[in-house]
Amino acid sequence: MAARMVVVSRTAEANNALAAALRGTGVDVIELQGPVHALLLDDDTALAERCGAAGDVVIHRKAPAWPLASNLLRPARTVKIGTGAHSVDVGGTSWIVIAGPCAVETPEQTARITDAVVAGGAHALRGGAFKPRTSPYSFQGLGRAGLELLAQARTKTGRPVVTEVVSPADVDAVANSADCLQVGARNMQNFALLKAVGETRVPVLLKRGFGTTVDELLGSAEHIMAAGNDQVILCERGIRTFEVSTRFTLDVAAIAWLKQRSNLPVIVDPSHAAGDPKMVAPLTLAGLAAGADGIIVEVHDAPHEAKSDGHQALGVDGFTALLASMKAMAPAFGRTLERP
Amino acid sequence: MAARMVVVSRTAEANNALAAALRGTGVDVIELQGPVHALLLDDDTALAERCGAAGDVVIHRKAPAWPLASNLLRPARTVKIGTGAHSVDVGGTSWIVIAGPCAVETPEQTARITDAVVAGGAHALRGGAFKPRTSPYSFQGLGRAGLELLAQARTKTGRPVVTEVVSPADVDAVANSADCLQVGARNMQNFALLKAVGETRVPVLLKRGFGTTVDELLGSAEHIMAAGNDQVILCERGIRTFEVSTRFTLDVAAIAWLKQRSNLPVIVDPSHAAGDPKMVAPLTLAGLAAGADGIIVEVHDAPHEAKSDGHQALGVDGFTALLASMKAMAPAFGRTLERP
Amino acid sequence: MAARMVVVSRTAEANNALAAALRGTGVDVIELQGPVHALLLDDDTALAERCGAAGDVVIHRKAPAWPLASNLLRPARTVKIGTGAHSVDVGGTSWIVIAGPCAVETPEQTARITDAVVAGGAHALRGGAFKPRTSPYSFQGLGRAGLELLAQARTKTGRPVVTEVVSPADVDAVANSADCLQVGARNMQNFALLKAVGETRVPVLLKRGFGTTVDELLGSAEHIMAAGNDQVILCERGIRTFEVSTRFTLDVAAIAWLKQRSNLPVIVDPSHAAGDPKMVAPLTLAGLAAGADGIIVEVHDAPHEAKSDGHQALGVDGFTALLASMKAMAPAFGRTLERP
C-alpha cells in the first residue's frame, strides 16, 4: 500500500484554511470521520508545504494508509464486548479469555462446553454457527439454529458471545444473537462483508488471513472503520509458510508490530495456528508475551467426537491448566486475569 | 482435505442395491448431482467392501474431496462463454485470450482499450466494475455504472465480457451485463459468494487465492458445482512467497497439476503475478507451455494514467507482440489462436 | 524424511540375538553410537516382528530419522559451554543469555561491548569473526584477527565465547579461540561443515536455516551427532515467509515442537528474526514463553556505526531492560537468570 500523507487540523480556523488551500487543486483528498478532523492525501512535498501554510495543522508524511486504525491520531484503546455485569473490555490491563467449541452442534454439547469454560474462567464464549469449510460436503454449521443455541448459552451464563458471520445477508441475524461479529481468516478481504459489519455498531473480531500481511490486516480494519464502526479487535491466528510441522505458523511478531502501530486491541488464536492441542499452551503464552491482549481458544469436552477441528481443541483440563499458567505469568506483564 | 471414497453405480439396479446396502449404517453419505450417480463417503475398507457387494459399481478409494471437479467421473471438457457468433469455448484446442483494462473508468477509455484489444486479436473482454482494494480510500471501481460500460463494449464489439463480482447481492446485476462472473483471488474462499454464483447458470472464472493451495482451489470449484453450476473455469494468478522480485510467484506447476486431475479448463493471469509489464510475455508463454487453455491479461493504452494497477498493464503494442509469440508457439502444442 | 524404525536392545543377549536375526536379510541397518545400542531401519511390519522375536528389545515404529537427537532414546539434557567458574549449562532451569556485537571490529569496540553486556548480566559472549555476507563487497569479518579479539574478551571477562565458523578448514582455529562453534543459518545444510564440527568435542550452536523445516534442523543435528559430537544446541532465528514487516518470521512453534521431540537445548535469536531493535524484546519474551532455554542477542553501543547488522542491534540500555523483563517473567516458568 502506497504511503499517504495525513494532515490534521487542530482548530476550526485551520480546518477552513486547509479546505480553502486545497480547493481546486484536484488532488485526491479523502476526509476522514475520525476523532479529529483529518485529510488523507498522496504523499508529496509540494502538497505538504501548501497544507503547512494553513495554520495550526499537524502533517504526518509517509503515514500508513490506515489512519483510523493507526495510533498516529488516536492512542491505544479498549473495545467493550457485551453489556452489563459480564461485559469485557478488550485491550486494557486484563488478558481476556474467549473460549468454547469450534462449532455448536447440539444443545447438550453447547451447554456442557460453555458451562465448563465459564467454570474454568473464560470471560466470553465462542462457537461457530456458520462454518466456512474447504469442502461443500463437510459440516457447515447449524446456521440460524446454531445462533439460537448461542443465544441460550449467553442467557444462561451471562457471558458475551463471539461468533462468525460469513455473509452480508446474515449480519443482522448474527448481531441479534451475539455480542461480537467474527470475520474469519478466509473473509479478511471480503470487502462486501467488511462494509456490512462496518455499518453495524457491534464489535468486530477481525482475523488475519493466512495469506495476508499485517499491513493488509490494518487495511481491512480501516474498511470497517471507514464504514462507521470503530469497535474492531484484531486477531493473529497463524500464516501459511513452508513449515509443515504446525498447521499454520503463528506470527508473534505481527502481534508486537500491530500493538506498536495501531490503536486497536490484538488477541491471539493459538488453536488454528497449532492444529494440535499440545501446542496450544506454548503458543498462547508466546502470543501474550509478545503483547496480545487476550486469547480465543477452542475447547471441547470430547474432542474426537467434534464435527470440525476436534483434532486441535484443548480438553477442559488443558484449558484449566492453561489459565493457571496465564495467571502465573500475568503480573510480570502488568496484567491480570480478573474480569476486565 | 481428508481423502474420500467415491462410489459410482453404473446401473439403476446397482444404485438401488447400493442405497439398500448403506441404509442404516449411519455413515456420512453425500449424494452428488453429477453426470453419473455417485456417493461420497469417508474412505474405509469395510465400507468399500460393503459397497462393492452392491453389484455394478466402481469404487475410487483415496479419491479427492472434489468429485464433481475431478476427472475421475467426467473427462476434461470445455466451458462456453457468450452466445452466438463470438462465443468462445474455453478448454478446447484454441488458446483463448481475454483482455482489457484492469478497471473500466470512462466510456472513452473503455471503448479505446476494448477496440484495441479486439483489433489485436482478443476473443473476449475483461474489465473491472467492482474492484476489491486493500484500502477503502483507493478507487473501488464504478460499480453498476461500470457494468453499463461493459455492456456497451459487449454490444459494440460483439465479444463476450468477463467481470468480477464481489458480493452475493450483485450477482444478478453482474450476470445481466456480463457473460462470465469472475470470483477474485481474495474471495476464493468466500463461500457465500461461491454459493451465489453456483446458483446461476452463468460461467464462472474462479481465481486461485494467493494464499491457498490447488487442492483448496478445487474445493472452491466444488462449492460452485455442488450448488448446481458446472460452468467453471480455473485461473492461476500467482501465490505469495518470500520472493519479492515479482509481485506474486506464478505457480506454473499448479496449471499442470490441475489439468492432470480436473475436468475443468485452466487459464493463466500473468498480469497480477508479474506486477511488471516486462514480465507479462515470459509468464504468459510459460503458463501456456505448462498446459493453460488461455490467458486473461490487463492491457492499457496509457498505463501511467490508470486508476488501478497501471504499473502492471501491457501496452497495446506489447499485447500485439504477445499474441504473435503465442501464434508462433501454438502449433507445437497442438493449439491455435483461431476463435475457439 | 521417511519414517524409520528404531530398535533398542536392552541387554547384550538381546543385542546378539538381534544381530543374528537380521544377518543376511539385506535390510538397511544402521548401528548407532548412542547411549544405548540401537539400530535404525526402514519401517516395516515384517521387520518389526523379526526384531521383536529377538528378546529384550524396544521397537519404535514411525520413529523420526534422527534417533540421536530425539527424546525417544535419551531424555532432555543440558550442554555445557566453557569451563570453570563461568561455564554455563544450557537447557537447565536457567535461561542463559549470550550477548555481544554482530561482528568484532576493533579491540576497543569489542572490549566496550563485551564489558557492557557482562555488566548487564550476560552469561556468555557472542561476536562474529567470520561473517557470511550476501555480497562479496560487504565486510566479511576480521577472520583470524577477530578470533584473537574474542580470545582476549574471554580472558578478560572469564565468560565463554560463541562464534561462527564457516569453513571446515577453520574449525580447529575457531575451536581454539572459542567455547562454542556456531553454524549459521546459511550453512545449516553444509554437510561438510557439520561433519567437521561433529568431529570435534566442542559444543555446537546450530542455527535453523531460514528456508528449512524443523525436521531438517534435527536431521542436521543428527549429522553432527552421528559424527561423534553430542554437544549440540539448537537455535530458532526466523524463517522466510511472504510477510515483510519483519526481516524474518520468528517461528515460536518450532521452539515448542523441538522441545517436545528432541533431547537438545533450544535457544532463540530475536535479533535476526526482527531486524529491528523495537521488536527484540517482544520476540525474546515470546520465544522464552514458548519454551526456549535462552537467547543469543546482538548488542551494540553505537548501532549506527556498526559495520554489519547495526540496524537490528539492541542498545546497552535496551539490553538491560530486556534482562529485567526476563527476570520478572522467569519464576512463572520455573526458571531463573542466575548463572546456570
Next chain:
Amino acid sequence: MAARMVVVSRTAEANNALAAALRGTGVDVIELQGPVHALLLDDDTALAERCGAAGDVVIHRKAPAWPLASNLLRPARTVKIGTGAHSVDVGGTSWIVIAGPCAVETPEQTARITDAVVAGGAHALRGGAFKPRTSPYSFQGLGRAGLELLAQARTKTGRPVVTEVVSPADVDAVANSADCLQVGARNMQNFALLKAVGETRVPVLLKRGFGTTVDELLGSAEHIMAAGNDQVILCERGIRTFEVSTRFTLDVAAIAWLKQRSNLPVIVDPSHAAGDPKMVAPLTLAGLAAGADGIIVEVHDAPHEAKSDGHQALGVDGFTALLASMKAMAPAFGRTLERP
C-alpha cells in the same frame, strides 16, 4: 542488499583522474576485476558528482550489488562446458540438455543410463558422486569412487560431465573428473565453497537455494566471479512455499528476471522442483518458454530401484518424448536442439 553505485572509466586518463578524485575520501571503493575498469561504491549524490568530474566515466546509480554478474557492464554471453568436439556453449541459440541419474551407483547403472541419455539426445551428462542428504543415514553417494565412474562415462561417450561438489577440500578432485562444478541449492550461500570454486577456472553450475531470492543468487554468483572465475551458469530449481502439491514451487519468473538483468546463462531443473515424473515435461517446457537456456534433468532406467530421488526421475521413454516436445517448440523461440 543495499543499492550501489557503479562507476566505469572508459579511458586510462579517466581512470587516473577517478583514482585521484577518490583518494583520501575514505569511501568504500572496490576495484573490480571485470572486463572494464569499474568501481563499486555506496550510492550517494555527492560521490556521484565527484566521480562525474573525473572525465570520461559512466555512472550507474542504484546499481545492483553484483556488477560482474549484471548486464550493465557486460552483455549476455555463453559459458562453454567441456572441450573438443562435444563441448557445449550454454546461453547461445541452442537449448542444452544435461541428463543422467540423480546419483551414480554402480558402473553398470552409470553406463546404462548415460548411454541411454546420449542416444536420446543429451548434450552433457549429470550424476552425483557427493550427495548432500538431510539424514546422515541416507546414501551419501559413492564419493571419489563415483567421480571415477563419471570420468569413465565421459571417456566413453565424449560428453562433458556436470557433478556436484560439496566441500572446498574436494574441489580439485571434482575439477579433475568433471567439466562443470555444480554448487547445490543447500550450498548456495556456503561462501567458503563459492570462493573455492571461484579460484578454479572450471565452469560452475550454481543452483538457487530453495529459501533464497534471485537477488541473493546473483550475490552468490558475484562471490564466484569476484574470486576470479566468470564461467558461471545459473539454475532455477524451485523454492519453498506453502503449496504442497509439488515438492518445490518452480519460479519461472525468476528465469525471466535473471535473463533480463544478468549476463549469465540460466537453466532450469524441473526434476527437483516437481518431485514427480508426470510434472517434469510441463515444468521443462514452462521454464524454456520463460527464457531458460537449457535443462538439467534426472533420468533413470529403473526409477524404483534408485538409491536417491528415484521417485522424481524421468524414465528413458519420457526423456525421449520430452526432447521431441522441446524440438517442436524450439523454432518459435529462435532456438534449436542442435549441439551448441
